[in-house]
Amino acid sequence: DNIEVYKEEVSDPLPSWNESNSKSAIIAFVEDVTNSNSANFIPIPDRIATFDNDGNLWSEQPAYFQLFFAIDRVKALAPEHPEWKDQQPYKAILEDDMKALMESGMKGIVEIIMATHAGVTVEEFDSIVKDWVKNAKHPTKNVGYNELVYQPMLELLQYLRANDFKTYIVSGGGVDFMRAIVTEVYGIPNEQILGSRVKTEYDYNNGNPIIKRLPGLDYNDDKEGKPLNIQKIIGKKPVFASGNSDGDLQMMQWTDSNSYKSFQLYLHHTDAEREWAYDRESHIGQLNKGLDEALEKGWTIIDMKNDWKVIYPFELK
Amino acid sequence: DNIEVYKEEVSDPLPSWNESNSKSAIIAFVEDVTNSNSANFIPIPDRIATFDNDGNLWSEQPAYFQLFFAIDRVKALAPEHPEWKDQQPYKAILEDDMKALMESGMKGIVEIIMATHAGVTVEEFDSIVKDWVKNAKHPTKNVGYNELVYQPMLELLQYLRANDFKTYIVSGGGVDFMRAIVTEVYGIPNEQILGSRVKTEYDYNNGNPIIKRLPGLDYNDDKEGKPLNIQKIIGKKPVFASGNSDGDLQMMQWTDSNSYKSFQLYLHHTDAEREWAYDRESHIGQLNKGLDEALEKGWTIIDMKNDWKVIYPFELK
Ligand SMILES: [Ca+2]
Ligand SMILES: [Ca+2]
Numbered sequence: 356d357n358i359e360v361y362k363e364e365v366s367d368p369l370p371s372w373n374e375s376n377s378k379s380a381i382i383a384f385v386e387d388v389t390n391s392n393s394a395n396f397i398p399i400p401d402r403i404a405t406f407d408n409d410g411n412l413w414s415e416q417p418a419y420f421q422l423f424f425a426i427d428r429v430k431a432l433a434p435e436h437p438e439w440k441d442q443q444p445y446k447a448i449l450e451d452d453m454k455a456l457m458e459s460g461m462k463g464i465v466e467i468i469m470a471t472h473a474g475v476t477v478e479e480f481d482s483i484v485k486d487w488v489k490n491a492k493h494p495t496k497n498v499g500y501n502e503l504v505y506q507p508m509l510e511l512l513q514y515l516r517a518n519d520f521k522t523y524i525v526s527g528g529g530v531d532f533m534r535a536i537v538t539e540v541y542g543i544p545n546e547q548i549l550g551s552r553v554k555t556e557y558d559y560n561n562g563n564p565i566i567k568r569l570p571g572l573d574y575n576d577d578k579e580g581k582p583l584n585i586q587k588i589i590g591k592k593p594v595f596a597s598g599n600s601d602g603d604l605q606m607m608q609w610t611d612s613n614s615y616k617s618f619q620l621y622l623h624h625t626d627a628e629r630e631w632a633y634d635r636e637s638h639i640g641q642l643n644k645g646l647d648e649a650l651e652k653g654w655t656i657i658d659m660k661n662d663w664k665v666i667y668p669f670e671l672k
Numbered sequence: 673d674n675i676e677v678y679k680e681e682v683s684d685p686l687p688s689w690n691e692s693n694s695k696s697a698i699i700a701f702v703e704d705v706t707n708s709n710s711a712n713f714i715p716i717p718d719r720i721a722t723f724d725n726d727g728n729l730w731s732e733q734p735a736y737f738q739l740f741f742a743i744d745r746v747k748a749l750a751p752e753h754p755e756w757k758d759q760q761p762y763k764a765i766l767e768d769d770m771k772a773l774m775e776s777g778m779k780g781i782v783e784i785i786m787a788t789h790a791g792v793t794v795e796e797f798d799s800i801v802k803d804w805v806k807n808a809k810h811p812t813k814n815v816g817y818n819e820l821v822y823q824p825m826l827e828l829l830q831y832l833r834a835n836d837f838k839t840y841i842v843s844g845g846g847v848d849f850m851r852a853i854v855t856e857v858y859g860i861p862n863e864q865i866l867g868s869r870v871k872t873e874y875d876y877n878n879g880n881p882i883i884k885r886l887p888g889l890d891y892n893d894d895k896e897g898k899p900l901n902i903q904k905i906i907g908k909k910p911v912f913a914s915g916n917s918d919g920d921l922q923m924m925q926w927t928d929s930n931s932y933k934s935f936q937l938y939l940h941h942t943d944a945e946r947e948w949a950y951d952r953e954s955h956i957g958q959l960n961k962g963l964d965e966a967l968e969k970g971w972t973i974i975d976m977k978n979d980w981k982v983i984y985p986f987e988l989k
Contacts, residue, residue: 400861477903521863534907544717545907546838552904557896557922564922564929566903573904579874586794586883587869587890588905590851590862605874605881612881 368514371507371671375662377620380655381511384618388594389518395616399519403591405581405606406512407598408526408533408550410640411622412541413504414493416631418639420500421532422464424487426456428471445470472529473553473570480568484535498669501540506668508622511597512541520595525585526550527577527602531568549584551576577602582609593617599624600640604648611652619654621645626660685831688824688988692979694937697972698828701935705911706835712933716836720908722898722923723829724915725843725850725867727957728939729858730821731810733948735956737817738849739781741804743773745788762787789846790870790887797885801852815986818857823985825939828914829858837912842902843867844894844919848885866901868893894919899926910934916941917957921965928969936971938962943977 372378388397409415429439429448439445444463447455456463475483488501496503512522522543524533530550538544554569576584582605585593596603596610599622607619623642624633635643649656657663665671689695705714726732746756746765756762761780764772773780792800805818813820829839839860841850847867855861871886893901899922902910913920913927916939924936940959941950952960966973974980982988 403863530904530907546720546905548907555900555903557899557926559922559925562925564899564925566899566926582874582881582883583872586872587847588863590847590865605876608876608879608881609874609883 368517369507369510371510371664373662373664375658377655377657377662381514381618381620384595384616385514385518388616397594397615401591401594401615402515402518402520403523403589403593404515404520404595405523405525405549405585405589405593405597405610406508407600407603407606408524408537409528410599410624411505411597411603412508412512412524412537413500414496414630415640416633417495419528420493420503421468421528423491423494423500424484424532425467425471427487427491428483429467432471468529469553469570472532473568475568476565477531477555477568478565480531481535484532488536498667501536502669503667504540505663506665506671507663508597509541509668512543515595516542522547523585523589523593524548524550525576525581525606527575527580529553530576549576549588551580579605581606585609596620597622598645600642601645604645607645607648607654611654619649619652620657621649621654622657623659625658626663626666628660629666630659632660685834686824686827688827688981690979690981692975694972694974694979698831698935698937701912701933702831702835705933714911714932718908718911718932719832719835719837720840720906720910721832721837721912722840722842722866722902722906722910722914722927723825724917724920724923725841725854726845727916727941728822728914728920729825729829729841729854730817731813731947732957733950734812736845737810737820738785738845740808740811740817741801741849742784742788744804744808745800746784749788785846786870786887789849790885792885793882794848794872794885795882797848798852801849805853815984818853819986820984821857822980823982823988824980825914826858826985829860832912833859839864840902840906840910841865841867842893842898842923844892844897846870847893866893866905868897896922898923902926913937914939915962917959918962921962924962924965924971928971936966936969937974938966938971939974940976942975943980943983945977946983947976949977 369378387393387395406412409419426448429445433439433449444456444459444467491500493500493503515522524543528550530548530552533548533550534545552573554571554573556567556569558565558567592613593610594613594615595618596606597620610617611619624631626632686695704710704712707713723729726736743765746762750756750766761773761776761784808817810817810820832839841860845867847865847869850865850867851862869890871888871890873884873886875882875884909930910927911930911932912935913923914937927934928936941948943949
């Protein structure tokens, strides 16, 4: 008996999860569909698991981390753009006036994203993001952005991979921004990261070919864009989908329609102390329709405050 | 000594290749970049190999196999479209008048492709193609289209995978057409197949979500489209590129610009007896600029007639 208890303890695949309904539902699903004697067995090539990123694998408050990158980038590029001092939304950023920046609305945000994410080659952009994340600090948590990943989700990714699931990110965030940062953090290679992207152009460049990033949206990987991009790029319907907002709802529905047994996992931000608490009324990561549908269909909902022992990896140190 | 000879014989990774320059160049490259003591060593996650499909992994004469699918599909759908009897390019197909069909030009071909590749869900299209390939026969070879794959290339794909390369298809052909056929033949899963594609639409469909195929081109995976799609989807520069036409030239150049040692492989169709012989003047699979650049840069060129012992797997039986 002692030996069995010991065995169970050391082999807990999700040690940062409390013994909650969400934890037991995940484990029951994985054990069922990987059991070759089960009627619900899923062959390895079809074990596709898709994860939203912002607010699902790392935090997204008080604003998307990619927006902080864009803001820092505007500041870094300002010497080359003296006209920005008098021009919104750049003026707001250079004066650290977040209120004026937010008043510039989506139009202002898109302008900043394009100004800071285009005009360079794909290699240059990769280096810029990698350099940024090395030194940048989150404005209130005061740690690196790549430290604000969720320890319980890292364990879940690892647990699924140990059971021969192929783990993908399917995010509204920029695909090349993520690629520059997350492979190391999540153990997910570039080719398993799907996201929004800018237009690009191939230039032979006298025998030194480059791919240039252009200021225009090529794909918006959100809402319907998620199942559509999954079909375009992966070409298989997932059996496991994980997200935290209404932008993930279509991916959940699409996964739920799999003829294999499937799993839908919503992360509910309920922890105002250790992380942030927000859902139906939030401007970022709104979870309203998705929450209703999850409750109605019995999808699994993580209650962050009660289900997770720790939020971030640095809490373990 | 005898033991060593025997060992070499049984471990020949490319048994259907004659002892040619192309064979030895491939093996020398793979042995070099997978040797951890070599200055040219490539870590496993960066061993990305991209293969064109039509005329490179299977035949493409006297017309792309996908066009034969479209023609057969027009015939199958004709009872539902009585108007096609009097309407080009459908009339030409229904009367088996290939000359009139070709006279309809690219406009006619595109119309047929859209009429036969859209208007169904992604699952329905997959079933239609799978059903077709089970019974359809090539017009002159009189075998199934999936039997007209190149045995030496199957061995090359397997050899690369055995050396931890990730093998991708990057083709101008339709991605979902290929996915329905080639996973089984080439051992390449859906998510490693890139190609051209039609626009799609997500429909919640009262709780039974579907993705519908629409009559419009979403992406043309040819020429510059190849490196651009590789960057969008894989997010890594390949170290090995294989193709047979000018449509692959940009993929070759892009791969050739890798800071790792890389390999460019052109298949030259030189065998009028066992397959087809064509290059600079061909309407299908034209190899003109690519051939010049390959010769100039010392890329490896397969001389199909002299380098390959067999062309198709059924010759081995
Ligand atoms: Ca999210
Ligand atoms: Ca080709």
